[in-house]
Amino acid sequence: MRILKLATKDIRLLMRDRMAAFFIFGFPVLMGLFFGAVMGGGGGGKGKGAMVVAVVDNDQSEISKTFIDELSKNDSIKIELSSRDDAMESVRKGNRTAALVVPAGFGESAGILWQPQPEIELCTDPSKQAEAGMLEGFVMQAVASLIGERFQDPNQFLPAIEQQRQALADDTTMDPVSKSLLKTFFGSLETMLANVDQLNQNEGTEDGSPMSGIQFANIKKVPVEKRTPESAESKQPKSWDISFPQAMLWGVLGCVAGFSTSLARERSMGTMVRLRASPLAQWEIVAGKALACFMATIAVIAMMVALGMFMGMSPANYLQLATVALVIGFSFAGLMMVFSVLGKSEQSVAGVGWALNMVMAMFGGAMIPAMFMPETFRKLSVLSPVRWAIYSIEGAVWRDFSWGEQLPNLLTLLAIGIVGSVIGTVILSKRKEL
Amino acid sequence: MIEVNCVSKSYGDFKAVEGLDLVVQRGETFALLGPNGAGKSTTIGMLVGLMRPDSGSIRIDQRDPMLPTTRTMIGVAPQALAVYEELTALENLRFFASLYNDHSRIDWCLEFSGLKSRANHRVSTFSGGMKRRLNIAIAVVNSPQVLLLDEPTVGVDPQSRNHIFDCISQLQDDGMTIIYTTHYMEEVERLCKRVAIMDHGKLMAIGTVDELLERHGGDSKVSAEISNVPTGVDLPGIVNDGVLEFHSAEPLETTLRLNRAGVEFRTLNVRRPDLESVFLSLTGRNLRD
Numbered sequence: 001m002r003i004l005k006l007a008t009k010d011i012r013l014l015m016r017d018r019m020a021a022f023f024i025f026g027f028p029v030l031m032g033l034f035f036g037a038v039m040g041g042g043g044g045g046k047g048k049g050a051m052v053v054a055v056v057d058n059d060q061s062e063i064s065k066t067f068i069d070e071l072s073k074n075d076s077i078k079i080e081l082s083s084r085d086d087a088m089e090s091v092r093k094g095n096r097t098a099a100l101v102v103p104a105g106f107g108e109s110a111g112i113l114w115q116p117q118p119e120i121e122l123c124t125d126p127s128k129q130a131e132a133g134m135l136e137g138f139v140m141q142a143v144a145s146l147i148g149e150r151f152q153d154p155n156q157f158l159p160a161i162e163q164q165r166q167a168l169a170d171d172t173t174m175d176p177v178s179k180s181l182l183k184t185f186f187g188s189l190e191t192m193l194a195n196v197d198q199l200n201q202n203e204g205t206e207d208g209s210p211m212s213g214i215q216f217a218n219i220k221k222v223p224v225e226k227r228t229p230e231s232a233e234s235k236q237p238k239s240w241d242i243s244f245p246q247a248m249l250w251g252v253l254g255c256v257a258g259f260s261t262s263l264a265r266e267r268s269m270g271t272m273v274r275l276r277a278s279p280l281a282q283w284e285i286v287a288g289k290a291l292a293c294f295m296a297t298i299a300v301i302a303m304m305v306a307l308g309m310f311m312g313m314s315p316a317n318y319l320q321l322a323t324v325a326l327v328i329g330f331s332f333a334g335l336m337m338v339f340s341v342l343g344k345s346e347q348s349v350a351g352v353g354w355a356l357n358m359v360m361a362m363f364g365g366a367m368i369p370a371m372f373m374p375e376t377f378r379k380l381s382v383l384s385p386v387r388w389a390i391y392s393i394e395g396a397v398w399r400d401f402s403w404g405e406q407l408p409n410l411l412t413l414l415a416i417g418i419v420g421s422v423i424g425t426v427i428l429s430k431r432k433e434l
Numbered sequence: 435m436i437e438v439n440c441v442s443k444s445y446g447d448f449k450a451v452e453g454l455d456l457v458v459q460r461g462e463t464f465a466l467l468g469p470n471g472a473g474k475s476t477t478i479g480m481l482v483g484l485m486r487p488d489s490g491s492i493r494i495d496q497r498d499p500m501l502p503t504t505r506t507m508i509g510v511a512p513q514a515l516a517v518y519e520e521l522t523a524l525e526n527l528r529f530f531a532s533l534y535n536d537h538s539r540i541d542w543c544l545e546f547s548g549l550k551s552r553a554n555h556r557v558s559t560f561s562g563g564m565k566r567r568l569n570i571a572i573a574v575v576n577s578p579q580v581l582l583l584d585e586p587t588v589g590v591d592p593q594s595r596n597h598i599f600d601c602i603s604q605l606q607d608d609g610m611t612i613i614y615t616t617h618y619m620e621e622v623e624r625l626c627k628r629v630a631i632m633d634h635g636k637l638m639a640i641g642t643v644d645e646l647l648e649r650h651g652g653d654s655k656v657s658a659e660i661s662n663v664p665t666g667v668d669l670p671g672i673v674n675d676g677v678l679e680f681h682s683a684e685p686l687e688t689t690l691r692l693n694r695a696g697v698e699f700r701t702l703n704v705r706r707p708d709l710e711s712v713f714l715s716l717t718g719r720n721l722r723d
Contacts, residue, residue, distance in 0.1 A: 005532045009518070016520035016556075270514030274572065277482045277510045278533040279502035 002280060006288025007295055014258055014296065024254035024300055029307060032247030036240045036311060050078040051097040051131050054087035061107030063146065068102070070142040077138060091123050097131050099123040100139065108160065110146065161186050238398075244308035245393035249366040249386050251300030252332050253357040259293040260339035260353045263428070264346040286425055289340070290333040297329040301393075313397065320406060321396035327413045328389045334417035335385060337424025360386045388412045435460040435611045436481065436580065441490035443476050443635075450476040452635045454490070458613060458628075460579075463606055465622040466615040467709060468632035474615040475513060477632075478584050481613065482510045494580055506534060509578030511570045513585040513615075519558040523549050523568050526557060527575055534576040546601060547571035563594020570601055580611045587621060599624065619709035631713060638716045643709065650715045651707030653681040656689060658703065664696035 015021050057064050072079040087099035101121035109118050120139060124132035165186050168179060266272040275285050315321045343349035361367055363377065364386025381387040392409035395401030436458040443451040451473040458464045466474045479485050480492055483499035497504040517526050527540045544550040547567040557565060570586055587595045602625055605612060614626055622629055623643055631638045639646055657679045663669065670688060671680025682688045685704045693699065714720060
């Protein structure tokens, strides 16, 4: 009970320190809103934060138009049709995120198994690699969708077979055996497509889709290699889903920095003498500080979740998010204990604390989301507790982690909290600074 | 009430307190007098259970001050202003009272310190004297039997100092046992019956103020402007620019004898020995060196 009184007093003191309160509760809000807006938030659909992509349609076919229409359905992309030269120039000048050139013959070959796949040229602004990566994913999605539609409508596919059969007949260089095999293949394919409607009526009715009984492996041959994260397929993240978890960590780091100086401040103010002269045990004083940090951390996460939801963030699993918040609170309270022994004066603890916070934030993805980091930095980020915290929040918000997938994150954070608490308490008691 | 038996405490090679022996009776106001670095605050720290002596023992009401149960009967006003400046006076008192689970004295403490009208004001808006009074008020919020006041008047104006003296007198009247550390001898002479003089961690002398003055104070110092000295009168000191200065165990008798012999005095100043003189006599240096 006395621990709770100590913690309540510390939180009250924190709230009276306007600057500290701002860094814990105000700064994360600004970060969340800023990055959310930069990444295309605002919920206003096209135009606001959408990637502007110049599209050059060198094919001008029904298929290429369908492909561009499909692409333009994506809220994150704003399509501007352009000539090739203008498109390339605008990307060079940074006026557009990327230029996409749909090659001549796209409509004839896209999704046709026996033909080389069309090469879609994608020219991106080198300073916008993150957007480029996302755009590749969106292009892949649009092509896949297009091919799916093509297979679903035999009338679109049969002319292509007829055209190839004619080309085969005109080819004088091919050996007779190969010609014969291909003729047989085209015949079989034509027969299968002619019976698609019949097949669907008889078998393919599980999900109401006319083609749900037929799988076409050639969709994987679309020449766009990168895929969006697997879980993003199940829940497409909004910009707030990404920006708020990382912004929450700024508040958490503010708690760590604020409370790590608290012990040093008690010493410099002389109030530590009073606390120790009271019937409080030393462990109660330490636990009071840790509890204050824990409570403030939970409060800042709760506030950011509420604000994020107001802005459009939609957590996938509330129970998991609550569990993650509790574990993060414990973990960073432990870290706070370590930080509090890194200096002897209030100033030195604050200086070292913020320096370490910045490093953890940089590598952990609180400044730039880890998903947009180069591979080397992404690997290094596992050393940062911030990374584990953000990853676990994202898991509950939009990565749609199962409890099994979330467990390693939670265990890592718990371990950090336990190790931090033990190290901090042992060093404090050895220094006899309490 | 308080027994300190041959207590020593070192910080590395530095001996902060060496072989200290003290006994303080219940209801007594006892002074620890000494310059900075004499070992007063270390002694207070051991009395309140903040640190354990390297050797020797301390007992408060026959109990170890390191025990939490013993600490409930001790109040301390540290030398540093041990208050939360961003909290109000009332919030400070409530918080510290809550550590003892005793909220009964909060109103009394506000009255006692003369801060009732400022109870809901943040301490950061208080004057130095008000903060000092609050510092003492917090020390007595748990109704302690023993009160340790470590330099309670440092940096306060004369008016606030008098207010603090009044507060301490009130606590004395209530029968509280008080240990008072200071390097202001006039405070000791005003508030304390017995004094322990410390220097370099050692106890130099202990006794009542009168006993110490008698044992170590030396003679009174007389300085007088003289206008006429008849021939043949032997002056006891040195005359410089018409001012006679001399030391005497019986200053008034000596002055009267000179006056009868025809020496005329324009002004006369007799300075009795004080604890400063005692300290000078014991250590060879001034208290505030």
